[in-house]
Each structure stands twice: as C-alpha cells, then as structure tokens.
Amino acid sequence: MTLRTPNLTRRDFAAGGALTLAMAARPAAALDMAVPAGLDAVVTIDPTRKTRFNRMIFGQFLEHFHRQVYGGAFEPGSPLSDRAGFRLDVVQALRELRIPIVRWPGGCFVSAYHWMDGVGPKRTPAFNKPWGVEDPNTFGTDEFVQWCRLIGCEPYICTNAGTGGFEEMSNWVEYCNLREQGSFSRLRRANGHPNPFDVRYWSIGNENYFPTEIGSKTTAEWGMLVRESAKLMRAVDSKLILLAAATVDSEWTAPLLKVAGGFLNYISIHGYWDALWEQGTKPASYMQCMMRSRQPEGQIEKAIKVIADNGFAGKIKIAFDEWNLRSWHHPGFPGGGADRVDLIGMRDENDQNATYTMADALFSASFLNGCLRHADVVEMACMAPVINVRGPLFVHPKGVVKRTTFHVMQMYSDLLQPHVVATHIAAAPLASDGASVPQIDAITTVSDDGGKMAIAIINRHPTQGARLRIAGVGGRQGRLDILDGDSPDAFNDVARPSRVTPRQITADVSKGTVMVTPHSLSILSLTI
CATH class of the missing domain: 2.60.40.1180 (Golgi alpha-mannosidase II)
Incomplete structure (x- = not known):
C-alpha cells in the first residue's frame, strides 16, 4: 500500500x-x-x-519574508549600513546574543528559490511563488555567509526540495564548499570568493509535508528524495551535517527514517502555538499563552519516541529549527497569487510591537527549558525569525528595538552554565x-x-x-x-x-x- x-x-x-x-x-x-x-x-x-547541552539551541532563522532581509538585515543606502549594505546596528545587536547558528533562506520561500539567481555580479530578480512578491536577489548566498561571519555564527542553509531537486542541492554544496574542483567552485572564485565558505549544516526541504507547501511530497516520495539528495550532497562533501523536514507524526517520519535515516544527523521539526495565519491582530492573551507553554516539550517528547521506535535512538538528533509562540501572519499564502496585493500588505500586522509582551518572553523561556531538559536529543533550535515579523529584534529606518524575547535569548545565552x-x-x-x-x-x-x-x-x-x-x-x-x-x-x-x-x-x-x-x-x- x-x-x-x-x-x-x-x-x-x-x-x-x-x-x-x-x-x-x-x-x-x-x-x-x-x-x-x-x-x-x-x-x-x-x-x-x-x-x-549544545549551544545551537540558541539559534535563529532568517527568511526572505516581508522586512526580515530587505529593510532588516540588509538595507543598502541606509546611513546605518556599511558599504556592503548590512545594517550595522543590527549586526551589533545580534552579536550581543552570541547566536551560534542561523538558518536561511526559508521557510516557504526556499521551496521556489533557485540559488543561482542570487550569486554573481548580475542578479536576476525573481517572482517568489510562495510569498507572491518579487525578490531582487541582491541578498544571496555570498551575502548570507558574509553576514553570518559579521555576527559570528554558523551559516545553515535550507535547500529547495519543492521546485528544485537533488542535483541543484549538490551544486549549491559545491559552490559553497569545494576549493578548486568543479564548475560551481570556479564560479564562486570568479565571484570574488577564493576560499570555500565551509557551510557545514544543510537541511533538505522545508515543511514538504504540508499540502500548501510549493512542491509538497507524499511520504513515499519524500523518503526517496531525501535519500538521493543526501547521497549526492555527500558525494561533494562527505562531512556535511544533514537535516530533513519531518514531523512528530509517525505516519510521515517513520517512512522517512526507514528509507533515509541512515543518511541523516537530525530531523527538523517546527512549531507555532498561537495560530495567527489569518487573524494577525487577535493574539492570544497572557493566560492563554501560559496555558500553552508546555506544549513544545510535548512535541519534543513525541519526536523522541518516533526516533526511538524506528531504531535511531542515539543516532539521529532533533533540530527544532523553526519555532515561535506566534505564527506569522500571511493570510491567503503561500501561493495566494500575485494579484492579492491587499493580502500582502496585511503582513505589516506582524510588526506591531504591542503583540510581543511578557507572554512571549515566558513562553520562549518555557520552550528553552523544554529543550534543555532533553539536551541529550535536542541539539538545535532556531527562533523564527530573528528580525522583524515575530522576531526578537525589531528594525526600523532609524534604529532597532529589542523586544522582550531578545532579552530572554540573551539571558539564556550569557548566564547559563554549560x-x-x-x-x-x-x-x-x-x-x-x-x-x-x-x-x-x-x-x-x-x-x-x-x-x-x-x-x-x-x-x-x-x-x-x-x-x-x-x-x-x-x-x-x-x-x-x-x-x-x-x-x-x-x-x-x-x-x-x-x-x-x-x-x-x-x-x-x-x-x-x-x-x-x-x-x-x-x-x-x-x-x-
């Protein structure tokens, strides 16, 4: 069957x-x-x-969605940016968090993203079908790695397993990690980067289990795609650390582990607990959020059981590499259509700072406590996102605001013992x-x-x-x-x-x- x-x-x-x-x-x-x-x-x-515990549980996430990249991390021409276009006030604030790793470029964005559009001196703007907007591609792989070096973190690349394929993924690895061999390594050097980027962490796909995800897969399709992608990526660099999109549901993840588990270091799971996809201006109250504050740990425990039940206890770890209390507000999307400008504008509701209260702070602390209690299995977590939308750092044209969750992340990063x-x-x-x-x-x-x-x-x-x-x-x-x-x-x-x-x-x-x-x-x- x-x-x-x-x-x-x-x-x-x-x-x-x-x-x-x-x-x-x-x-x-x-x-x-x-x-x-x-x-x-x-x-x-x-x-x-x-x-x-692994400090990667204090990781973050950056997606090409709304003002995370453009007008957030990257704003050429701003008096607050350097010559490369990176907002220096953002760099300084994120250095304070001592972020260990950042996942990029998505998220749903990556399921129709072709990395070749975003490298080299001549960039081709592309219409991103999941989010219904055109991306100028002026912030691509080269800029992401350079930005990670500026803030002092490991770059973590999530690949296109929607409209892309395993050869495109492996070519991306070649561009980033090979020193001299291969046409894509030579392309990187021609683009002004003689030394390999040495990107260690790579995820195969993003939420391909959702029917609404561009290029979603069945369980049978997913295990095969992950296996063949991993084989080809490791043929380029045998020391990659590989993740694959998974769920805490055995119906999806058990077939994945059966077919491709031997190629994986982590399964990637996601969670949001205040569903605001459609109703962005109606966030849950403080007490409602507190009543949900133990649910992330419940997901972790389910994921641990799925891994153990399929024979990978101690072999595959968990990366909770997209999480936040509040879900992102993007009514009608992914895939809502370029004509829905009215819906795209509603994404501004994500940046209402009044949303991010002590409820968000204490929920986030509860999330981190849950990860720490299972530190033998949970080795990575990426708050989604790091800038604007639901992120800990709000960026505006004249400066930044450190939301309540920024301070939680800094306290855990700075004050805990190892x-x-x-x-x-x-x-x-x-x-x-x-x-x-x-x-x-x-x-x-x-x-x-x-x-x-x-x-x-x-x-x-x-x-x-x-x-x-x-x-x-x-x-x-x-x-x-x-x-x-x-x-x-x-x-x-x-x-x-x-x-x-x-x-x-x-x-x-x-x-x-x-x-x-x-x-x-x-x-x-x-x-x-």
Missing part, C-alpha cells in the same frame, strides 16, 4: 510563595510530589545526572479556562567543575510573586538577573524601547530564601 502525505494543515502545528532547592542523589521519581503548605513549588536537583542537571519540579497549578500548568518552571545548569550553578526560574503567575526557599546553600550570596514588566502585557516599542529590560540584584540566600516577581524570568547565579 502506498503511504500518502498526512492531511496536515498549518493549524495542526500551532496547537500548540516559596521554592525549595535540595541537592539530592535519589531519582526524581522517588520524591514526594506534594507542595508543602505556603509554598508555590519544590525543586529538587539530582547532581548525578548531568548533560552538556551542563544541565536533572531537576524535579513539584509546583502549585496555575489555572485558566479549564486548563492548568505549573506556576513555576525551572532548569538548573552547572559549570564544568561543578562549582558554579545557574537556575533559570519562570514564574508564570500574572500577579503573584513567589518566595523561594533554597536548601543547602545557606550562608551564600548570589546574583539574581530578573526580566519582568510593569504588567504581564508590557512590551518594548520605538517610543519606549526599555520598558522591559533585565535588571540585576544581589540575592542573599544566607537564610535560604529568595523572592521572584510575578510574570518573570529570573536566573539565579550561585557559587557552590
């Missing part, structure tokens, strides 16, 4: 007191789940279970409209030598603080970095760019207690 592509839609992927800390070697499952009276949560750490320690949490519930989540979430990290600890604590409650009692660390002082706001709906904008910014206080834990504020992310740093 021929397997068919599951009948998926984008909505299916958008379903999306005190704290006691005791260092304990006994398994978390053996701990009392009850929360003592007067406390909001009990967090117990098992120091015998330690995993070094090893995740198993952490058990028993917390009072936070309930709304028949759903509930734990009020407190936490992840614990330690240094290589175990002498330093950083605990990321999320208080999801919109109005109530939490009193933290920390056992076993009395007599010490720590540092508490706090991100909160004057309201759960607080946001940063051009008029008030610093309404939500991290602040730092000394945390005196000599008596074993610390306070965290409502609707906050707090990272407690201690020397043990």
Whole structure:
C-alpha cells in the first residue's frame, strides 16, 4: 500500500510563595510530589545526572519574508549600513546574543528559490511563488555567509526540495564548499570568493509535508528524495551535517527514517502555538499563552519516541529549527497569487510591537527549558525569525528595538552554565479556562567543575510573586538577573524601547530564601 502525505494543515502545528532547592542523589521519581503548605513549588536537583547541552539551541532563522532581509538585515543606502549594505546596528545587536547558528533562506520561500539567481555580479530578480512578491536577489548566498561571519555564527542553509531537486542541492554544496574542483567552485572564485565558505549544516526541504507547501511530497516520495539528495550532497562533501523536514507524526517520519535515516544527523521539526495565519491582530492573551507553554516539550517528547521506535535512538538528533509562540501572519499564502496585493500588505500586522509582551518572553523561556531538559536529543533550535515579523529584534529606518524575547535569548545565552542537571519540579497549578500548568518552571545548569550553578526560574503567575526557599546553600550570596514588566502585557516599542529590560540584584540566600516577581524570568547565579 502506498503511504500518502498526512492531511496536515498549518493549524495542526500551532496547537500548540516559596521554592525549595535540595541537592539530592535519589531519582526524581522517588520524591514526594506534594507542595508543602505556603509554598508555590519544590525543586529538587539530582547532581548525578548531568548533560552538556549544545549551544545551537540558541539559534535563529532568517527568511526572505516581508522586512526580515530587505529593510532588516540588509538595507543598502541606509546611513546605518556599511558599504556592503548590512545594517550595522543590527549586526551589533545580534552579536550581543552570541547566536551560534542561523538558518536561511526559508521557510516557504526556499521551496521556489533557485540559488543561482542570487550569486554573481548580475542578479536576476525573481517572482517568489510562495510569498507572491518579487525578490531582487541582491541578498544571496555570498551575502548570507558574509553576514553570518559579521555576527559570528554558523551559516545553515535550507535547500529547495519543492521546485528544485537533488542535483541543484549538490551544486549549491559545491559552490559553497569545494576549493578548486568543479564548475560551481570556479564560479564562486570568479565571484570574488577564493576560499570555500565551509557551510557545514544543510537541511533538505522545508515543511514538504504540508499540502500548501510549493512542491509538497507524499511520504513515499519524500523518503526517496531525501535519500538521493543526501547521497549526492555527500558525494561533494562527505562531512556535511544533514537535516530533513519531518514531523512528530509517525505516519510521515517513520517512512522517512526507514528509507533515509541512515543518511541523516537530525530531523527538523517546527512549531507555532498561537495560530495567527489569518487573524494577525487577535493574539492570544497572557493566560492563554501560559496555558500553552508546555506544549513544545510535548512535541519534543513525541519526536523522541518516533526516533526511538524506528531504531535511531542515539543516532539521529532533533533540530527544532523553526519555532515561535506566534505564527506569522500571511493570510491567503503561500501561493495566494500575485494579484492579492491587499493580502500582502496585511503582513505589516506582524510588526506591531504591542503583540510581543511578557507572554512571549515566558513562553520562549518555557520552550528553552523544554529543550534543555532533553539536551541529550535536542541539539538545535532556531527562533523564527530573528528580525522583524515575530522576531526578537525589531528594525526600523532609524534604529532597532529589542523586544522582550531578545532579552530572554540573551539571558539564556550569557548566564547559563554549560551542563544541565536533572531537576524535579513539584509546583502549585496555575489555572485558566479549564486548563492548568505549573506556576513555576525551572532548569538548573552547572559549570564544568561543578562549582558554579545557574537556575533559570519562570514564574508564570500574572500577579503573584513567589518566595523561594533554597536548601543547602545557606550562608551564600548570589546574583539574581530578573526580566519582568510593569504588567504581564508590557512590551518594548520605538517610543519606549526599555520598558522591559533585565535588571540585576544581589540575592542573599544566607537564610535560604529568595523572592521572584510575578510574570518573570529570573536566573539565579550561585557559587557552590
């Protein structure tokens, strides 16, 4: 029987007191789940279970959609740009995040993108069928790699598995990575780049499981295409790190792994949990977002099971390489038609900064905690996108605004220690409209030598603080970095760019207690 592509839609992927800390070697499952009276949560750490996490979970994503590239990262002629056209204020802000990797050029854009249009001195503008607009192709492979070098990250290229094919993918690898052999290597050198770009990370396709994706595939078609693409790409460069578009649904991913799993390093999964494809001006409320804040970890656990059930546990990792709380607003698209200018203009709604509140910040922190809890399998995550639309950095003609999520990404990147320690949490519930989540979430990290600890604590409650009692660390002082706001709906904008910014206080834990504020992310740093 021929397997068919599951009948998926984008909505299916958008379903999306005190704290006691005791260092304990006994398994978390053996701990009392009850929360003592007067406390909001009990967090117990098992120091015998330690995993070094991959910093690629702090990755980002850049797509040729609306003002991410043109008028975002790249704006020739702007007084804020360098001679190459790169916005230097954007480069500086993104350097602050210490971004490890950026995925490009899509997204849906790539399913009708031909990379040859975007290299060389004579660029050919092309109408992009998924998004219904013409791309000037002045920002292509050469510019992307140069931009990545400027901000200090690894370039990660997603290939066209829609209207393209495996030979076009392998030619792209040749252009980027071969030193002297081959016509495409010679083309790169003729374009002024004598040294290979050495792009290590490559994804085969983007969301080819969606019937609305340009060039979507059936399950039978997909496994074969991924296998043959991987073979040809590795024939050019045997050291590539390869990913392929997948889902947490075994109906799609099991056939992929059966046919092509032996060629892959990662499966690529995506998720958005506030479905705004059509209704961009009606974002979910703070409490609605908090009720969905554990759903990303549920997707991760499903993906882990699919990998294990198909015999690839420990062999294939997870890249959550497109994620955000809010889905992008693009009514009628992909493939809506060039005549729908009225719909294209509605994409401006994505750039309403009032949307990106403490709800987005704490959802993003919850997402990162979920990745860190499964750091043995989740090795990459790319927030989608990095600039404008739903991104952490809003770029306008006169400067930039660091949204609430920018500060979350910077705090995790800068303040966590490199090893995740198993952490058990028993917390009072936070309930709304028949759903509930734990009020407190936490992840614990330690240094290589175990002498330093950083605990990321999320208080999801919109109005109530939490009193933290920390056992076993009395007599010490720590540092508490706090991100909160004057309201759960607080946001940063051009008029008030610093309404939500991290602040730092000394945390005196000599008596074993610390306070965290409502609707906050707090990272407690201690020397043990």
